Amino acid sequence: MLDPSEIYDVDAQVAQQVEAASEGSGPVLVHAVRGFVDAGQAGAAVAEHLLEHLPSRRLVTFDADQLLDYRSRRPTMTFDSTTWSSYDEPELVVDLLEDGAGVPFLLMHGIEPDVQWERYVAAVRQLVERFDVPLTIGVHGIPMGIPHTRPLSVTAHATRPELVADHPSWFGAVTVPASASSLLELRLGQSGHDAMGFAVHVPHYLAQSPYPQASVAALERVQRATGLDLQVAALMPAAEETRAEIERQVNDSAEIAAVVRALEDQYDAFARSIGRPSLLAPTGEQPVDLPTAEELGAEFERFLAEQADGSPDA
Incomplete structure (x- = not known):
């Protein structure tokens, strides 16, 4: 591996400030790096909120x-009449x-690296050790077949079970595409550092739009x-505005409301089944005859599209 210290620069004056403020333990590191799945822009909005406030x-x-x-x-770049006027320079x-x-x-925020993941992770580990970071926490959103009318659930994960003892486990063993952030958590744990993360479950029919409720849950x-x-x-007004707009759209269509009710039934069946061998077929009971999350989501999106097509501005 090439030297990890050669892919980043540290501001010496700010570093002195960090080290001077440490009294036996350094600062926590929160990371919301863009590029992997982030339903409802949960992680991106967390970073924007923290930097703004x-x-x-x-x-x-x-x-x-x-x-x-x-x-x-x-x-992206901007072309203005006869000249290139600006460049949206990527940063991490x-x-x-x-x-x-x-x-x-x-x-830590910005873009997820496309290449040199192990070198990047090693660089972050150097920073964790230099500034005595006691805990590293990542946040993002993942799409789930849940309704917006139920409390948001969260998948918590960590390098030690004790760090997430208060959080229920929603999944067994699964294989998923990797991300730089998940690799960072894995490698930090292997080197003896505490790290954890929160993946907020966002209603899949809202995954492509900003959903401040998910950022609130993460924070x-x-x-x-x-x-x-x-x-x-400070995020509550945006969350309330989003909730009101969703309710307006649901109330305007009996068909959309029916889809949401079906999702509610599915969610409640899942919740009753936690701790049983199968979420979809509770022990000793008949399987719940419900549409799949994909079917419900497709139906919801179809009705929303019809609403947009029939609007005066369409």
Whole structure:
């Protein structure tokens, strides 16, 4: 492996500030890196919220040029009349933030590396060890066949069972596509560092749109795990506005309302079955005869499209 320290630069003055603030333990590291699944923009909105509402200083800048495949994920540029006027330069950075009580913590955000994952993970491990980070936490959203009318559930995962003892397990053993963030958690655990993550379950028919409720759920769990004050209340107005708009669309269509009720039945059947051998066929009972999440989601999306096509602005 090439030297991990050569893919990032550390601001010496900000580093001194981090080290001076450490009293036996360094700052927590929260990461919400874009590029992997992030239903409802849960992780992206967490990063945007923290940077908007808390003071920050740039601590680490990764060399994105070494980590990106530009032809598979092209940045955007603006052409104005006769000239190229701007370039949306990709970045992967770590900022030093202070929570609502002035407690410092780190936020890693930006683009997920396309290449050199092991080198990138080794670089983050160097930073974790240099700044005595006691806990690394990742957040993102995943689409699930659940209705928006039920409390959001979360899949919690960690390098030690004790870190997620208060969270129910929704899955058994599954094989899924890897991400740089999941590899980071795995490698940190293998090297003896505490790391965990929260994947918020977002209604799959809302996965492509901003869903602030998911970011609220993620932030609340990060607060609980770390004791940080992350100003969650500032996200509540956006969450309430989104909830009201969804309810308006549901109330405007009896067919959409029926789809939501079917999802509610499916969700409730799942919830009753937690802890049994099969979520879909509880022990000693007949299997629940319900549509699949994909069928319900397709039906919901079809009705939403018909609503849009029939609107005056369509």
